[in-house]
Amino acid sequence: MCGIFGCITTNGDAAPTIHASLKRLEYRGYDSVGIATINNGEVFIKKDQGKIDEVHKLLNLDDLQGNIGIGHTRWATHGAPLKINAHPHTDCTGQIIAVHNGIIENYAELKTELENRGHTFQSRTDTEVIPHLIEEALKQNPTLTLTQAVVETIKKLCGSYALAVISSKEPDKIVCARNESPLVIGVAQDATYCASDLTAFLPMTNQAVMINDGELVTLTPGAYEIIRIQDGAPVTRKPKTIDWTPEMAVKQGYPHFMIKEIHEQPDTLRNTLRAQEHYLELLSTFLDRATEVFLVACGTSYHACLAASYMFSKLAFLPTYPVYASEFIEQHGKSVNIDSTILAVSQSGETADTLGAVTCSQQRAATVLGLTNTVGSTLTRVSRVYLGQQSGPEIGVAATKTFTSQLSVLAQLALKLSTKRGKVSQDEMDYLAEKLDKLPETVEAIILSQEDKIKQLAKKYRDAKIFFFLGRGVNTATAYEGRLKLMEIAYVPSIAFPAGESKHGPISLIEHGFPVVFICPRDGQTHKTLIGNIQEMKARGASIISIIEEDDEEIKALSDDYVEVPKGIPEVLSPIPFVIPLQLFAYYMAVEKGINPDMPRNLAKSVTVK
Ligand code: AGP
Numbered sequence: 002m003c004g005i006f007g008c009i010t011t012n013g014d015a016a017p018t019i020h021a022s023l024k025r026l027e028y029r030g031y032d033s034v035g036i037a038t039i040n041n042g043e044v045f046i047k048k049d050q051g052k053i054d055e056v057h058k059l060l061n062l063d064d065l066q067g068n069i070g071i072g073h074t075r076w077a078t079h080g081a082p083l084k085i086n087a088h089p090h091t092d093c094t095g096q097i098i099a100v101h102n103g104i105i106e107n108y109a110e111l112k113t114e115l116e117n118r119g120h121t122f123q124s125r126t127d128t129e130v131i132p133h134l135i136e137e138a139l140k141q142n143p144t145l146t147l148t149q150a151v152v153e154t155i156k157k158l159c160g161s162y163a164l165a166v167i168s169s170k171e172p173d174k175i176v177c178a179r180n181e182s183p184l185v186i187g188v189a190q191d192a193t194y195c196a197s198d199l200t201a202f203l204p205m206t207n208q209a210v211m212i213n214d215g216e217l218v219t220l221t222p223g224a225y226e227i228i229r230i231q232d233g234a235p236v237t238r239k240p241k242t243i244d245w246t247p248e249m250a251v252k253q254g255y256p257h258f259m260i261k262e263i264h265e266q267p268d269t270l271r272n273t274l275r276a277q278e279h280y281l282e283l284l285s286t287f288l289d290r291a292t293e294v295f296l297v298a299c300g301t302s303y304h305a306c307l308a309a310s311y312m313f314s315k316l317a318f319l320p321t322y323p324v325y326a327s328e329f330i331e332q333h334g335k336s337v338n339i340d341s342t343i344l345a346v347s348q349s350g351e352t353a354d355t356l357g358a359v360t361c362s363q364q365r366a367a368t369v370l371g372l373t374n375t376v377g378s379t380l381t382r383v384s385r386v387y388l389g390q391q392s393g394p395e396i397g398v399a400a401t402k403t404f405t406s407q408l409s410v411l412a413q414l415a416l417k418l419s420t421k422r423g424k425v426s427q428d429e430m431d432y433l434a435e436k437l438d439k440l441p442e443t444v445e446a447i448i449l450s451q452e453d454k455i456k457q458l459a460k461k462y463r464d465a466k467i468f469f470f471l472g473r474g475v476n477t478a479t480a481y482e483g484r485l486k487l488m489e490i491a492y493v494p495s496i497a498f499p500a501g502e503s504k505h506g507p508i509s510l511i512e513h514g515f516p517v518v519f520i521c522p523r524d525g526q527t528h529k530t531l532i533g534n535i536q537e538m539k540a541r542g543a544s545i546i547s548i549i550e551e552d553d554e555e556i557k558a559l560s561d562d563y564v565e566v567p568k569g570i571p572e573v574l575s576p577i578p579f580v581i582p583l584q585l586f587a588y589y590m591a592v593e594k595g596i597n598p599d600m601p602r603n604l605a606k607s608v609t610v611k
Pocket residue numbers: 299300301302346347348349350351352355398399400401485489605606607608
């Protein structure tokens with residue numbers, strides 16, 4: 002997730018406004034920043050890696066001439082966070098400049114085609130194909146306007162984008178467009194703005210025009226024209242008056258970052274499914290040749306590893322060993338060796354325990370692979386190869402979109418490995434790949450249909466003193482994750498373990514009204530045994546709360562409360578949708594108890610101490 006901003010004004014230079022607006026978008030990404038302006042036909046660009054304040058101190062981002070400009074604050078997905086990869090990017094002539102938020106899925110083939118036509122590229126980003134495509138369109142047909150050239154370009158793009166383009170050949174307009182990445186227009190008397198979200202321009206105007214997928218806007222000072230990209234039809238849409246405070250705007254109207262990030266998961270899941278092919282191929286080759294594989298992480302990332310161990314086993318017949326990073330050195334420090342492969346999973350890429358396990362492994366010549374959300378983090382630098390979870394900055398201390406994004410990438414890795422090993426039929430592979438692609442819609446449906454019910458559940462159980470979270474198979478990990486969420490943001494003591502373990506001790510805790518949460522997918526071999534576990538708990542007076550597939554009448558009949566997810570979810574992928582109700586439940590329990598879910602006591606977002 003990155004932040005884009007554009008400004009065309011009749012009142013002085015654009016750069017100071019762009020700089021201040023990028024600061025308000027910094028929560029969307031902050032590993033590099035850049036601004037471009039045009040003045041008297043000349044292009045001025047300042048950009049570098051680093052946070053906005055650091056780069057401003059170095060380059061003075063207010064000091065670029067011209068009443069028109071665009072800017073970008075980056076969260077790297079393709080291309081390390083280096084100056085060369087910072088936006089804005091230009092075409093060969095340096096006259097066409099673009100910024101972009103999203104992922105261009107087909108950038109590799111577009112780039113090859115453009116290079117074959119003589120274009121030279123500076124960066125390793127997907128974004129840089131945009132100005133070169135516009136340049137090529139204008140070369141093929143010089144009579145095109147900038148708007149028309151951008152339309153031609155967009156028709157070649159696959160993937161998600163919110164982009165803004167300026168050109169020294171037409172310095173009186175900004176052309177912007179969106180597909181799946183957010184874009185909004187701000188209209189003031191003497192200026193017009195485009196931005197990733199209205200936080201950026203709210204201090205200058207509360208007149209906002211929301212732009213939809215497949216629409217393109219041409220901005221001139223104080224005016225804008227919207228067209229539908231596919232047929233060029235004009236779109237009339239008046240500005241809306243926004244009554245949010247800037248604080249509300251940065252959370253896009255949500256009360257907390259955590260609930261905003263829970264709601265973002267359909268989009269972040271779509272992004273995890275994009276442009277991973279090359280890296281999945283590389284990592285799966287390493288795993289395929291590995292003799293022993295450790296999955297090493299902490300907290301939520303460890304729970305993703307635990308779920309992944311079932312995926313690798315069931316789909317690729319690859320045994321993997323999930324290990325708490327904080328225990329790795331004690332447990333495996335002496336045995337890890339040159340034949341070991343470590344897949345370290347870390348949203349921040351900076352967790353000290355995880356990096357400690359990685360260092361120990363490297364000292365013993367093991368192969369280290371990485372999965373992280375933070376390109377440019379230590380983990381990306383020490384990994385032989387790494388995969389990006391591509392879920393954008395996660396501001397809430399509790400990991401939510403991290404878990405589902407990591408699982409989506411790990412599931413793709415398991416499927417890629419399974420294809421290599423031919424352990425699962427092609428029909429089964431195609432079925433699972435299709436179901437994985439549909440998970441964003443499945444998650445969207447759960448949030449839309451179940452959120453209110455979960456709010457009520459939180460009211461009903463707000464005073465419960467302790468919870469059990471139980472699952473079987475891959476959903477043991479889901480149970481652990483649900484437990485962690487409730488503990489860390491609602492401060493409710495919770496216990497999670499494989500449901501089959503209940504009778505080996507924990508069931509002695511059960512008394513009347515003791516709430517027990519069961520995760521019960523319909524698919525797979527665990528449904529029947531889970532019914533037995535539910536009956537055991539129910540017989541001892543527990544209050545049964547079940548996460549079930551819709552119309553699972555058998556478990557509904559045994560439950561005091563239930564939350565339904567759509568039918569037809571393969572068990573091996575079920576942690577991704579089944580965790581959503583648990584995230585929402587933990588969030589609403591915290592709200593019910595008057596706790597700020599974004600800043601839970603005693604916790605830090607990234608634990609960089611051992
Ligand atoms: C999860 O909600 C917590 N914030 C915490 O357990 C976190 O998952 C853990 O510290 C690992 O962080 P990482 O993914 O950045 O390594």
